[in-house]
Amino acid sequence: MNTRTNSILTLAVVTLALAGFAPRSSVAGDLVADQKARIAQLKVHPNAKPHVAFVSNGVADFWTIAKAGALAAGRELGCDVTVEFPGGGLSDQKRMLEDLVTRGIDGISVSPIDPTNQAEVMTLVAEKSFLITNDSDAPNAPRLCYIGMDNYDAGYLCGTLGREGCSGGEVAIFIGRLEQDNAKRRRQGFIDGLLARTPDSKRYDEPTKVITESGYTIVGTWTDSFDRAKAKANIEDVMIKHPKLALVTGLFEYNSTLAVEVFKQAGKTGVIKIAAFDEGADVINGIREGIVLGTVVQDPYGYGFESVKVLNAFNKGDMSLVPANGVVGIPARVIKKDNVEAFWKDLKAKLKAGKEAGASK
Amino acid sequence: MKKSLGIIGIFLAIFLIASLFGENFLTGLNLQNLTNRTALYSILALGASIVIVTGGIDLSIGSVVCLAGITVPWLLVEFEWSPWQVIPVVLAGSALIGLFHGLLITKLRLQPFLVTLCGLLLYRGIARWMTGDQSQGFQGEFGDVRAIALARFTVPGFRELGIEGFRVPATVIPMVVLAVVIGLFYSRTVWGRWILATGRNESAARYSGVPTERLTILSYVACSLLGGFGGMLFIFDIGSAQPSDFGNFYELYAIAAAVLGGCSLRGGEMSVVGVLVGAATLQLLRNTIMLVGVGSQIEFAVIGAVLLIGVGADELVRRLSARRAERLAVAAHT
Numbered sequence: 035m036n037t038r039t040n041s042i043l044t045l046a047v048v049t050l051a052l053a054g055f056a057p058r059s060s061v062a063g064d065l066v067a068d069q070k071a072r073i074a075q076l077k078v079h080p081n082a083k084p085h086v087a088f089v090s091n092g093v094a095d096f097w098t099i100a101k102a103g104a105l106a107a108g109r110e111l112g113c114d115v116t117v118e119f120p121g122g123g124l125s126d127q128k129r130m131l132e133d134l135v136t137r138g139i140d141g142i143s144v145s146p147i148d149p150t151n152q153a154e155v156m157t158l159v160a161e162k163s164f165l166i167t168n169d170s171d172a173p174n175a176p177r178l179c180y181i182g183m184d185n186y187d188a189g190y191l192c193g194t195l196g197r198e199g200c201s202g203g204e205v206a207i208f209i210g211r212l213e214q215d216n217a218k219r220r221r222q223g224f225i226d227g228l229l230a231r232t233p234d235s236k237r238y239d240e241p242t243k244v245i246t247e248s249g250y251t252i253v254g255t256w257t258d259s260f261d262r263a264k265a266k267a268n269i270e271d272v273m274i275k276h277p278k279l280a281l282v283t284g285l286f287e288y289n290s291t292l293a294v295e296v297f298k299q300a301g302k303t304g305v306i307k308i309a310a311f312d313e314g315a316d317v318i319n320g321i322r323e324g325i326v327l328g329t330v331v332q333d334p335y336g337y338g339f340e341s342v343k344v345l346n347a348f349n350k351g352d353m354s355l356v357p358a359n360g361v362v363g364i365p366a367r368v369i370k371k372d373n374v375e376a377f378w379k380d381l382k383a384k385l386k387a388g389k390e391a392g393a394s395k
Numbered sequence: 396m397k398k399s400l401g402i403i404g405i406f407l408a409i410f411l412i413a414s415l416f417g418e419n420f421l422t423g424l425n426l427q428n429l430t431n432r433t434a435l436y437s438i439l440a441l442g443a444s445i446v447i448v449t450g451g452i453d454l455s456i457g458s459v460v461c462l463a464g465i466t467v468p469w470l471l472v473e474f475e476w477s478p479w480q481v482i483p484v485v486l487a488g489s490a491l492i493g494l495f496h497g498l499l500i501t502k503l504r505l506q507p508f509l510v511t512l513c514g515l516l517l518y519r520g521i522a523r524w525m526t527g528d529q530s531q532g533f534q535g536e537f538g539d540v541r542a543i544a545l546a547r548f549t550v551p552g553f554r555e556l557g558i559e560g561f562r563v564p565a566t567v568i569p570m571v572v573l574a575v576v577i578g579l580f581y582s583r584t585v586w587g588r589w590i591l592a593t594g595r596n597e598s599a600a601r602y603s604g605v606p607t608e609r610l611t612i613l614s615y616v617a618c619s620l621l622g623g624f625g626g627m628l629f630i631f632d633i634g635s636a637q638p639s640d641f642g643n644f645y646e647l648y649a650i651a652a653a654v655l656g657g658c659s660l661r662g663g664e665m666s667v668v669g670v671l672v673g674a675a676t677l678q679l680l681r682n683t684i685m686l687v688g689v690g691s692q693i694e695f696a697v698i699g700a701v702l703l704i705g706v707g708a709d710e711l712v713r714r715l716s717a718r719r720a721e722r723l724a725v726a727a728h729t
Contacts, residue, residue, distance in 0.1 A: 093639035121639040271685040
């Protein structure tokens with residue numbers, strides 16, 4: 035190896051090392067400032083029609099409703115909207131974000147699957163466009179704001195629902211996956227709400243640890259990577275391993291639906307209580323029949339609508355829709371027997387709009 | 396049967412470990428759940444084995460499961476078809492998929508790997524497109540149709556064995572019927588023998604007058620038909636599914652069960668009992684991991700390691716006994 039090659043290699047290693055050791059938060063902070071400066075300096079043509087994108091973290095009915103909201107906002111505000119649902123997980127989402135940036139998109143609202151390990155692609159979006167997050171936040175990423183509910187608070191509501199309907203005993207938690215920020219926070223919120231702890235979103239109980247506190251024993255958290263047969267098997271097996279199970283929660287939509295299904299088949303309805311999340315049809319029926327304590331629901335339509343509204347405003351040089359704390363809050367609600375019918379009627383209308391939006395795009 | 400002894404041994408060893416260390420493993424409800432899961436995956440594994448025995452492969456099983464499974468509630472709920480229309484249509488559609496594969500492989504001489512890999516993408520894409528990516532479910536209705544998978548039958552004798560609450564899942568019936576039919580087909584019919592011959596040496600079979608193309612097409616039709624039928628049973632069992640993830644990787648479970656059960660990926664070898672035990676072993680392992688309390692994060696690693704050790708040990712024992720037999724034969728000769 036000659037001297038010149040050595041020098042080039044040394045330079046490359048030093049550059050890479052410096053890039054790697056640069057504090058991530060400061061890089062993110064610079065990028066946020068850079069985006070704000072770009073918004074402030076925008077010279078907007080009166081007929082400008084921004085093209086913004088809404089990217090989900092997977093494929094679900096939940097996202098179809100969000101899509102309806104995003105497209106409705108696009109129609110109302112006169113901007114083009116592209117909605118993408120990554121069906122293949124992290125790599126699929128990364129590819130979609132890169133392709134959108136390549137297309138020269140004017141702003142992206144994304145629900146990051148694994149924010150800690152998606153720093154590069156989110157930095158790319160922030161450098162070339164405007165980045166905001168929805169549904170699941172990435173506080174350390176260079177995002178201009180987060181649109182959605184606080185998943186810790188929503189989990190806390192679900193835990194409180196469990197505490198009100200079940201005074202103690204063994205509790206099991208079922209969730210699709212734990213990698214994403216919203217799943218972690220939702221789970222922690224549930225635990226803290228159930229155990230009536232003082233709310234602290236920084237707290238973290240290891241999923242493998244059995245927690246015995248305030249008359250409850252949380253026997254574990256089980257994930258299924260979105261394989262519903264596996265999710266069903268998880269509930270069946272935990273029910274057998276822990277015959278004294280008093281309460282379960284399904285923190286993703288289908289987890290609660292499958293819990294209703296399994297308990298019906300095993301004749302355990304009412305014996306094991308369910309504190310649910312999201313609005314699966316079986317969960318709604320379960321609330322009507324009294325076999326589900328209640329469910330915590332989000333407003334995906336609002337996530338889609340507000341995302342497009344905020345991104346459109348950025349492209350008009352307007353930052354006023356973003357509060358100082360960077361969170362555009364869309365709170366979760368608790369649905370119980372007394373408000374289930376009104377909620378269901380409203381949801382049906384939004385689902386219909388979502389289907390029409392799906393057919394038109 | 397001989398080639399299945401290894402997997403039967405692995406199954407018994409895991410069963411013993413689960414009985415000793417798994418909490419409530421030997422309860423009626425757990426054994427009932429295990430039997431149900433085994434039956435569901437066995438039907439897919441039998442389909443995979445039918446293609447593997449010809450020396451082929453079908454990577455589209457999971458996507459056929461998805462398309463067929465999703466179509467059932469889609470037609471029942473969205474289009475209000477009657478179950479008597481839906482079930483034959485879904486089964487016929489699945490068979491047509493197999494026919495499509497078979498024709499491409501035999502007439503166009505395309506690689507089975509490639510054809511079915513494209514099928515894997517194609518059928519999932521169709522399922523996602525036709526449902527608008529929305530999850531499909533029975534909305535709490537159609538209990539009578541779902542009973543095809545959800546019904547449970549009381550069988551006398553288990554209480555005397557100390558296992559209370561065990562009822563035979565309805566899915567066992569199609570599994571047993573299919574296993575018997577497939578077993579008899581390969582062992583007692585000329586067509587079955589011809590397929591085995593085709594798998595061992597396709598050219599030799601063809602020059603001997605065996606209609607290899609027709610038999611290969613038939614095998615792919617049977618595989619997709621079983622995939623579609625399995626998909627129907629899965630959706631009846633689960634109640635709802637999302638087109639983007641339903642059936643993901645099920646082809647690998649099916650192929651793994653078939654190969655563990657004694658089917659050679661080179662073709663020409665088949666053991667129905669082995670395939671059933673292979674499928675049961677995979678489900679037993681997952682159940683054992685849960686009940687023994689090994690973390691679910693390590694589940695796949697444990698399954699991989701146990702199967703590798705088991706299959707490795709089986710191969711070693713087989714080689715040692717073959718060498719011993721050879722030595723004895725030489726000694727007897729001299």
